[in-house]
Amino acid sequence: MKNKKKELNSYAGQYICISKAMSFTLFSTIQYLYAY
Structure with a gap:
């Protein structure tokens, strides 16, 4: 059990x-898309 x-x-x-x-990957992708 343990x-x-x-x-x-x-x-x-x-x-x-x-x-x-x-x-984190999703956040990075969104930041990348907004940057360009």
């Missing part, structure tokens, strides 16, 4: 990292 929770936590952490990366 192992399962740790697995879930790391999965959630990866998901958060991916979401941050995605929003």
Whole structure:
């Protein structure tokens, strides 16, 4: 059970990292489009 929770936590952490990366990319793209 303890192992399962740790697995879930790391999965959630990866998901958060991916979401941050995605929003950062989106933000950069929008800034780039507005700059030109």
